[in-house]
Amino acid sequence: MIDSVKQKAVVLILSMAVMAGCSSTATQPGQGSSEVAPTDQNGGAQVYSGNGAGGVSSSTSTEGQSAQQQQTKQQQEAALRQVRTFYFDFDTAEIKPEARDALMAHAAYLAANPSAKVQLQGYTDERGSKEYNLALGERRGNAVKQFLVLNGASADQISVISYGEENPADPGHNEAAWAKNRRVVLIYK
Amino acid sequence: MIAGLMMRIIRFLVVLCSFSLLAQSARAELLIHITKAASDAIPIAIVPFASPNGTGPNEDLTQIVRDDLDMSGNFKSLDPSRMLSLPSQGSQVYYRDWRLLGQRYLVIGQIQRGATDQNYHVQYELFDVTQQKQMLKSNLTTTANNLRSLAHVISDQVYKAITGVRGAFSTRLAFVTLDKEGGKSVYRLQVSDVDGQRAQVLLKSTQPILSPDWSPDAKKLAYVSFETGQPAIYIQDIATGKRQKLTDFQGLNSAPAWSPDGKDMLMTLSKDGNAEIYEMDLANRQLTRLTHHWAIDTEANWAPDGRQIVFTSDRSGGPQIYQMDLRTQDAKRLTFGGPYNASPRYSPDGKYIYYVHRDGGNFNIAKMNLSTGEQTILTHTDLDDSPSVAPNGRMLIYCTHQGTKSVLSVISVDGGSKYFLPAKFGDVREPAWSPFGS
Numbered sequence: 023m024i025d026s027v028k029q030k031a032v033v034l035i036l037s038m039a040v041m042a043g044c045s046s047t048a049t050q051p052g053q054g055s056s057e058v059a060p061t062d063q064n065g066g067a068q069v070y071s072g073n074g075a076g077g078v079s080s081s082t083s084t085e086g087q088s089a090q091q092q093q094t095k096q097q098q099e100a101a102l103r104q105v106r107t108f109y110f111d112f113d114t115a116e117i118k119p120e121a122r123d124a125l126m127a128h129a130a131y132l133a134a135n136p137s138a139k140v141q142l143q144g145y146t147d148e149r150g151s152k153e154y155n156l157a158l159g160e161r162r163g164n165a166v167k168q169f170l171v172l173n174g175a176s177a178d179q180i181s182v183i184s185y186g187e188e189n190p191a192d193p194g195h196n197e198a199a200w201a202k203n204r205r206v207v208l209i210y211k
Numbered sequence: 212m213i214a215g216l217m218m219r220i221i222r223f224l225v226v227l228c229s230f231s232l233l234a235q236s237a238r239a240e241l242l243i244h245i246t247k248a249a250s251d252a253i254p255i256a257i258v259p260f261a262s263p264n265g266t267g268p269n270e271d272l273t274q275i276v277r278d279d280l281d282m283s284g285n286f287k288s289l290d291p292s293r294m295l296s297l298p299s300q301g302s303q304v305y306y307r308d309w310r311l312l313g314q315r316y317l318v319i320g321q322i323q324r325g326a327t328d329q330n331y332h333v334q335y336e337l338f339d340v341t342q343q344k345q346m347l348k349s350n351l352t353t354t355a356n357n358l359r360s361l362a363h364v365i366s367d368q369v370y371k372a373i374t375g376v377r378g379a380f381s382t383r384l385a386f387v388t389l390d391k392e393g394g395k396s397v398y399r400l401q402v403s404d405v406d407g408q409r410a411q412v413l414l415k416s417t418q419p420i421l422s423p424d425w426s427p428d429a430k431k432l433a434y435v436s437f438e439t440g441q442p443a444i445y446i447q448d449i450a451t452g453k454r455q456k457l458t459d460f461q462g463l464n465s466a467p468a469w470s471p472d473g474k475d476m477l478m479t480l481s482k483d484g485n486a487e488i489y490e491m492d493l494a495n496r497q498l499t500r501l502t503h504h505w506a507i508d509t510e511a512n513w514a515p516d517g518r519q520i521v522f523t524s525d526r527s528g529g530p531q532i533y534q535m536d537l538r539t540q541d542a543k544r545l546t547f548g549g550p551y552n553a554s555p556r557y558s559p560d561g562k563y564i565y566y567v568h569r570d571g572g573n574f575n576i577a578k579m580n581l582s583t584g585e586q587t588i589l590t591h592t593d594l595d596d597s598p599s600v601a602p603n604g605r606m607l608i609y610c611t612h613q614g615t616k617s618v619l620s621v622i623s624v625d626g627g628s629k630y631f632l633p634a635k636f637g638d639v640r641e642p643a644w645s646p647f648g649s
Contacts, residue, residue: 113525113529113530113551148594149574149594150530150551150553150567150569150574150596151510151523151530151553151554151567151596152421152422152554152596152597152641153422153465153466153479153509153510153523153553153554154507154509154510154523154525154530154553154554156421156442156463156465156479156509157463157465157479157481157485157486157507157509158507160462160463160481160485160486161485161486161507164485182462183440183441183442184442184463185419185437186421188419188421188437189396189419193615195594195612195615
């Protein structure tokens with residue numbers, strides 16, 4: 023309990039520092055909201071390894087890297103970690119290329135902070151079977167969990183819960199609303 | 212069948228149901244909008260019951276009977292203002308009057324309060340206007356606060372006498388309403404009469420309540436509640452409100468489905484990695500895993516004979532319906548039309564399944580004849596889901612949208628008639644039609 027409070031305080035202080043640090047460069051996506059649209063990082067060409075080594079960028083710096091470079095990298099990752107909602111196409115649990123950079127940043131953070139814990143909430147749009155959608159929401163949550171684990175997070179840092187069609191982000195009954203509702207939301211505990 | 216009922220006097224005591232323990236709520240109310248009658252509906256005149264000594268109730272029992280029969284789609288009742296006479300006993304019936312009005316059947320009766328017991332006593336008769344004969348005479352008694360039940364029993368008896376099919380007007384509906392109150396979602400699990408009246412709240416929660424399923428004796432509901440922050444399957448006794456938590460495994464705890472004998476329950480759990488179907492022996496809570504597949508397997512439904520189940524799986528790439536023989540555990544795919552078929556429910560005779568079918572962009576309810584494989588699309592609304600069949604197999608309830616609201620819709624299984632049950636406020640969803648019970 024106390025650990026998690028401490029953890030939250032540290033995260034808060036760090037993110038405030040980062041926000042202060044990069045306020046002039048305006049690179050922070052989504053105005054710091056936890057429910058933001060996925061940012062297109064044009065990251066389609068970037069290769070992510072499945073063994074948690076090559077593609078992982080975390081606070082453990084390579085030797086020879088300058089302090090400034092390291093700081094810039096940390097700022098970028100902190101900014102990426104503000105992206106907490108990841109979207110999916112209808113009836114799939116495939117992680118979109120544009121979600122990968124932010125998920126990599128979360129994986130790196132979890133790897134560097136073993137006491138940090140996240141809950142992944144899986145959701146679907148309202149169409150079709152409610153029961154099937156509960157399973158589909160879980161599959162989406164599990165897909166994100168697997169991505170985070172492959173990139174350095176530990177499985178026991180991550181819990182998955184599916185709400186299926188419940189608690190839509192947008193209560194509308196049209197494609198624009200459905201696109202916002204097919205999502206996984208990452209919540210630090 | 213009809214001859215067997217002729218001249219038979221049925222004594223029927225409508226037992227007072229003890230729902231008084233349950234919370235009443237204005238928000239529990241459902242409205243009813245009948246939008247379409249079947250073109251071949253049978254004309255029937257139900258004359259307002261007389262009260263010879265003036266002790267009849269204020270509530271018009273016969274209007275409840277008219278609404279019931281109209282709702283079924285099989286009947287079209289005559290507006291009392293068009294009646295030429297208002298007979299209340301056989302000697303006052305002039306068949307010619309009713310033939311002139313195009314009526315096939317006639318119901319007349321009397322209601323009065325007992326001098327000593329304060330109960331209401333009804334005597335009514337059903338006549339075949341064409342054949343000019345009495346088909347049914349029945350005496351019924353009920354307590355003052357249970358007149359609606361008595362009206363539904365009359366509807367059941369008249370329906371059976373004319374169609375040969377057991378009426379389902381005395382059965383109940385379970386459903387979940389969802390309201391926004393002070394910016395919060397409030398879910399209420401409720402049960403009501405099939406016309407949406409006498410709704411009672413069984414559970415209220417700010418977290419999702421899903422998948423109500425009736426026990427075969429219609430006395431309990433199984434459902435999924437997220438009230439602890441995690442999904443768990445509960446069983447609740449409707450009369451007493453007593454409940455027990457059945458499962459709260461890590462991951463999914465969903466889609467409870469009672470076996471026809473009430474001894475087992477099918478459910479979807481993902482404790483072993485992904486959504487699989489399990490059978491729980493309710494006596495010892497032992498689980499048997501029925502599916503073994505990396506794909507989603509969920510929302511199983513028991514065939515009435517208890518030997519087979521149908522369920523949804525996306526093992527072929529998208530959701531499709533499969534049937535499994537419980538002895539061999541072999542699963543065979545049933546649906547091939549379209550990319551999306553889900554939520555299968557057997558008809559009470561086991562000859563059909565009803566399910567959600569995606570036709571182009573729309574999600575509708577379809578039925579399949581299991582012996583021919585022929586598929587018929589029954590609904591022409593959109594975003595339809597959660598089909599549930601009445602225990603007499605004649606009506607089907609499902610969830611659809613009207614404007615921005617989620618409403619319940621009831622249709623006859625031949626597609627002939629339709630009525631809507633919107634909530635007075637907010638959304639209503641997850642309908643489950645009760646069995647006849649004991």
